Amino acid sequence: MAPQQAALVNLSPAELSFLRSSLAQTPPIRLDVTKGPRDFRSMRAEYDVLPGANGSARIALEDGTEALVGVKAEVERSPQRPSLGAHGEDVDMGDEDVDESTGKGQNGWVEMSVEVPGFREDDSLPVFLASMLKESLLASGELKDRLYINARFHWKLYVDVLLLSPALSYPLALLSMTTHLALLTTDLPALKSEKDEDPLFDDDWDAAVPLYPKTAGKTTTDKPPVIILAMAVGPNIIFDPCKEELAVADAVLAVACTNTSSSSTGARIVSIRTIDPPSHLTPPGIPNSMNSATGGTAPTSSADALTQRELLASSGVWTPPRGGMKRNLISQVTKMVVESGGIAEEVISALAAIEVG
Amino acid sequence: MPVSILPPTAPLPPRRDATSDDSDVDMSDDELTPQTKSIVTPGEHITSDPQWMRGHGTYVPSGETTIISTVAGHMHKTNKLLSVQPLRARYQPEIGDLVVGRIVSVQAKKWSVDIAAPMLANLPLSSINLPGGILRRRTAVDELNIRTFFSEGDLLVAEVQSLHQDNTASLHTRSLKYGKLRNGLFASLSGAGGGILSRRGGVVRSRRQVFTLNTAAGEIDVVLGVNGYIFISKHIKPAQSATDISITRLEEGVSETLYSSQNDEIEPAVMREITRVSTLIKGLVACGMRVDEDMIVRVYDGAVELEAEERSMGGANGVDKGIGAKGVVETVLGRLEVEAGG
Numbered sequence: 001m002a003p004q005q006a007a008l009v010n011l012s013p014a015e016l017s018f019l020r021s022s023l024a025q026t027p028p029i030r031l032d033v034t035k036g037p038r039d040f041r042s043m044r045a046e047y048d049v050l051p052g053a054n055g056s057a058r059i060a061l062e063d064g065t066e067a068l069v070g071v072k073a074e075v076e077r078s079p080q081r082p083s084l085g086a087h088g089e090d091v092d093m094g095d096e097d098v099d100e101s102t103g104k105g106q107n108g109w110v111e112m113s114v115e116v117p118g119f120r121e122d123d124s125l126p127v128f129l130a131s132m133l134k135e136s137l138l139a140s141g142e143l144k145d146r147l148y149i150n151a152r153f154h155w156k157l158y159v160d161v162l163l164l165s166p167a168l169s170y171p172l173a174l175l176s177m178t179t180h181l182a183l184l185t186t187d188l189p190a191l192k193s194e195k196d197e198d199p200l201f202d203d204d205w206d207a208a209v210p211l212y213p214k215t216a217g218k219t220t221t222d223k224p225p226v227i228i229l230a231m232a233v234g235p236n237i238i239f240d241p242c243k244e245e246l247a248v249a250d251a252v253l254a255v256a257c258t259n260t261s262s263s264s265t266g267a268r269i270v271s272i273r274t275i276d277p278p279s280h281l282t283p284p285g286i287p288n289s290m291n292s293a294t295g296g297t298a299p300t301s302s303a304d305a306l307t308q309r310e311l312l313a314s315s316g317v318w319t320p321p322r323g324g325m326k327r328n329l330i331s332q333v334t335k336m337v338v339e340s341g342g343i344a345e346e347v348i349s350a351l352a353a354i355e356v357g
Numbered sequence: 358m359p360v361s362i363l364p365p366t367a368p369l370p371p372r373r374d375a376t377s378d379d380s381d382v383d384m385s386d387d388e389l390t391p392q393t394k395s396i397v398t399p400g401e402h403i404t405s406d407p408q409w410m411r412g413h414g415t416y417v418p419s420g421e422t423t424i425i426s427t428v429a430g431h432m433h434k435t436n437k438l439l440s441v442q443p444l445r446a447r448y449q450p451e452i453g454d455l456v457v458g459r460i461v462s463v464q465a466k467k468w469s470v471d472i473a474a475p476m477l478a479n480l481p482l483s484s485i486n487l488p489g490g491i492l493r494r495r496t497a498v499d500e501l502n503i504r505t506f507f508s509e510g511d512l513l514v515a516e517v518q519s520l521h522q523d524n525t526a527s528l529h530t531r532s533l534k535y536g537k538l539r540n541g542l543f544a545s546l547s548g549a550g551g552g553i554l555s556r557r558g559g560v561v562r563s564r565r566q567v568f569t570l571n572t573a574a575g576e577i578d579v580v581l582g583v584n585g586y587i588f589i590s591k592h593i594k595p596a597q598s599a600t601d602i603s604i605t606r607l608e609e610g611v612s613e614t615l616y617s618s619q620n621d622e623i624e625p626a627v628m629r630e631i632t633r634v635s636t637l638i639k640g641l642v643a644c645g646m647r648v649d650e651d652m653i654v655r656v657y658d659g660a661v662e663l664e665a666e667e668r669s670m671g672g673a674n675g676v677d678k679g680i681g682a683k684g685v686v687e688t689v690l691g692r693l694e695v696e697a698g699g
Contacts, residue, residue: 010459012511013618014539021620022628029629031542033636034681042361042680060365062643062681283508285618293488293505293616316620350360 011247013285013318020248021315024234031244038336038343040240043177045354047185055186055211059178063242066164067174069182071211075149075199076109076156105144109154110137114161114175129172132273133161133179136225136256139270143183143224146211150196155188157211169243170275172254176227181351183224186211225258225270226347230333231277232325237333239343249277251325255337257344267344269334274325284309285318361680397426397441404439412440448473448584450526454517455566457538457582458528460507466500468507470515473545473584476525480507484518484529486536488615506616512538512588514567514580534567538580540620541590542635546642568650570634570657574626577634579653587648589634591623633660640686659689 011019022029028037035041043061050056053070060066114130115121137159138144147155159182161175187208189201202208213221231241231249238245246252252275257267289296290308299305309319337343397403403415405423412435414428426432430443450456450472458470461477469477482503483495507513515528515535530536566581569592576592623631637656641648663685 010510011543012459012539014537014620015512015541015543017620018539018541018623018628018631021623022625022632025625025628029625029632031632031636032639032682033629033633034685040360042363044365045362046365058365059362062683283510286505288614288617288619291505291617291619292502294614295488298505316622318618346360350362354362354364 011244011282013283016248016279016282017285017316017318019244020233020318023236023238023245023248026236028233028236028238030238031242037236037238040347041242043174045178045181045351047181047355054188055182055184057178057181057185059174059181061174063168064165065168065171065174067171067178068162068164069175069178070160070162071182071186072158072160073147073186073188073211074156074158075153078152078154080152103141103145104148105141105146106154107138107144109144109147110134110157110159112137112159112161114163116163116167116171118166125167129175130161132172132227132254132256132271133159133176136176136227136271137179137183139225139256140222140258142222143211149191149199152196153199159183169241170229170246170252172227172275173229173240176225176256177347177351180224180226180348181354184210184212184351184355223259223348223352225256226344226351227254227256228337228343228347229254229275230337230343232329232333237329237336246278247282248279248321250279250321251329252277253325253330253333255334255344257337257348259345259348266340267338267342267348269338272334277321279321282318282320284320287312287317363680395432396429396444397432398429399427401426403432403441408437409439410437412438414441414443415439447475450474450478450517450520450524450584452517452520454583455514455580456517456526456528456584457512457514457543457580457586457588458584459543459586460509460511460513463503463508466503468503470513470528472526472528472582473586474524474526476523478517478526478528480513480515480528480530482506484527484531486531486533486615507537511618512543514538514582514588536615537618538588538590539618540593540623541578541588541631544587544589544635544638546585546587546638546648565650570654572627572630572657573661574624574630577627577631579634579650581648581650587635587638589631589638591621591627591631593621633657636682637686640682640684643683644686644690646686646690655693656686656689659692660685663689663692 019031030037032041041061041063043059045057045059047055047057049058049068050070052072054073055071056069058066058068112130112134113121114126114133116126116129119126147157149155159179161179163171163175187205187210189203189205190207190209191199192202193200212223228239229241229252230237230239231246231252232238233248233250241249241252254273254275255269256271257269260266260268287296287309288294290299290305292298299308312319335342403424403426405421407422409424411417411424412433414426414430415424416427417424424439426441428441428443428446430441433440433442456472456478458472458478458480460468461471462469466483467479467481470480472478482500485506487495487499513530513536515530516532517526518529519527521527566583568579570577570579578590578592580588580590582588634653634657637660638648638653641652641656646652
């Protein structure tokens with residue numbers, strides 16, 4: 001389970017209780033009443049912002065959170081592995097004309113770094129964010145194969161993710177969307193040399209080939225994954241929660257999706273993770289009956305306090321959620337994300353529309 | 358529109374400030390030259406002409422006559438006085454200000470309270486109303502039980518009682534109007550400052566800061582702290598009628614729930630209206646508008662009307678409203694302007 005943000009929630013028990021009960025209504029009342037449970041916060045996006053990078057993008061949310069991603073590609077010499085069995089295994093040499101690079105990519109060819117202001121490079125939050133982003137990126141295996149040039153050379157992809165503002169809400173979804181847009185607009189110089197020659201590139205930038213090929217005809221090509229944050233409050237599922245909403249979440253799920261290769265609708269999941277909601281660390285509210293300042297009697301021992309708390313029926317007291325996510329809730333979330341016309345499809349098509357328009 | 362992604366815009370348009378029709382402190386505004394729109398930055402030489410006097414936000418190096426700006430903001434000329442009004446500033450506490458604060462830490466005999474000022478404010482245990490009447494003596498037991506009154510994260514409304522030399526404020530809650538906040542939502546206008554800045558966005562002093570908003574679902578209390586912190590909550594009617602308790606025993610009637618951190622039963626409709634007001638305040642902030650009672654009431658009514666219209670049209674396409682809170686507020690303000698003009 002990934003750690004939550006280090007900055008603790010600083011809300012009073014009364015506020016937490018109010019937020020939770022409003023989010024648990026049907027339909028949920030979100031902190032921004034103009035938004036429904038499936039609505040994302042509006043954002044502003046642009047791409048090709050960094051002239052020196054192969055691909056770059058910037059997305060700013062309305063609350064001021066802003067992320068910048070640069071993708072830089074370098075040619076690197078692949079280490080020559082000693083082939084013990086000589087050419088014994090290469091019986092299927094003839095098939096390689098179909099696609100030479102399949103299965104030859106390595107995970108190490110993609111390097112990702114995440115910088116969050118206020119956090120050291122080796123703090124848990126940036127490290128986990130980077131590994132989650134990288135994990136979803138490499139999960140499909142198609143990207144790393146595309147980095148293969150020939151037996152001796154490959155592309156090395158550096159993805160630098162920069163959060164420009166303090167992390168107001170859990171920034172994973174924003175960083176992932178920005179990375180998606182940057183990778184979508186990444187171009188690699190066109191290769192002129194053949195086979196195992198030293199790589200020689202076309203110096204005409206117009207001839208560059210996109211890292212993620214555009215849709216050619218009817219065959220849909222794969223797209224970079226995008227991570228969608230979903231949280232559960234009672235029976236409700238809410239997407240793209242803001243900081244205050246996250247503070248009362250029962251459970252938070254990060255679902256990484258990419259488009260399906262078979263059809264143009266729907267999406268498929270490449271990775272899924274639970275995120276420890278900050279609500280687990282909030283102090284519980286003290287009910288009037290246990291508060292000596294409001295005419296109640298303070299419990300004598302902590303065991304006594306626990307018993308009284310368990311028997312508590314009142315709804316106006318904040319109790320931090322316990323336990324994880326229920327199975328049918330997870331299946332409900334994944335269904336809402338991947339179904340045809342689901343959240344993933346909406347996000348991916350909205351990001352694609354930015355690039356076109 | 359579950360996901361809306363827009364292309365980037367040019368920097369925000371200048372704030373649409375209401376013309377300063379209020380308080381008497383800004384009488385001199387009429388004499389402002391068009392130059393006030395230009396922005397000066399810290400360290401910028403404003404003038405070396407000795408005829409000018411330096412005002413707020415400027416400084417003169419010793420042995421020189423050059424006036425240098427110390428903040429980034431708009432320059433103001435009042436007769437021969439040059440002052441620079443910062444674009445963003447923290448709240449400067451003044452005695453008597455009504456503020457909303459959040460407890461940051463609990464110490465032996467006092468709390469440290471975040472009131473958006475450069476330094477944390479103090480709330481001594483001796484300046485709160487203890488439950489059980491005003492005449493009760495503060496005892497060592499109360500000191501040990503300090504967390505039962507306020508603990509970390511709790512919101513409270515208080516008044517600035519005194520200022521220390523380093524400009525830290527001491528608060529007090531010795532009135533029935535003040536105390537712990539519950540049954541509602543918190544919102545804030547950041548960087549609005551207060552005082553002289555309150556003309557451009559932010560909460561205005563010397564206006565009504567605590568008021569009750571009538572909604573279809575019920576009454577809602579709004580507390581506008583001078584420091585830009587705002588609390589919106591359900592209006593709680595006093596449980597007993599005033600005739601039951603004598604003036605001297607008023608405290609006892611309230612003390613039951615004075616330090617409660619438990620919410621009362623709130624109807625979903627009221628909850629929705631509270632959230633709506635908080636969303637609209639955020640929208641007002643995003644639009645760079647001033648936040649006061651009049652503005653909140655007008656925008657709230659407009660937003661309710663807008664929603665009713667939308668519902669009667671039967672679909673989102675009926676009424677053209679922008680995206681999110683800012684869009685709604687912009688639409689409402691646009692309509693109000695049209696009404697005012699026609």
